[in-house]
Amino acid sequence: MTVDRLIRVFAGSFILISLALGAPASPLFVSEWWLAFTAFVGLNLFQFGFTDVCPLGIVLKKLGVPVTKRA
Numbered sequence: 001m002t003v004d005r006l007i008r009v010f011a012g013s014f015i016l017i018s019l020a021l022g023a024p025a026s027p028l029f030v031s032e033w034w035l036a037f038t039a040f041v042g043l044n045l046f047q048f049g050f051t052d053v054c055p056l057g058i059v060l061k062k063l064g065v066p067v068t069k070r071a
Helices: 003-022 033-051 055-062
Strands: none
Touching (some): 003 055
């Protein structure tokens, strides 16, 4: 897997988990504050799309995960 794909997998997983923990109708409901975490992750993804700066990406690159080649 490449850095970009791993970032999408991590972000998607965090969003799904935080929605399950924050939606009052969910059997896993903990607190509505988890929905704020969902918004935070979404804003980070939005920002990453424009600036190409992502702390998780930096860590993955240092760990030796291959970077996607862009055209």
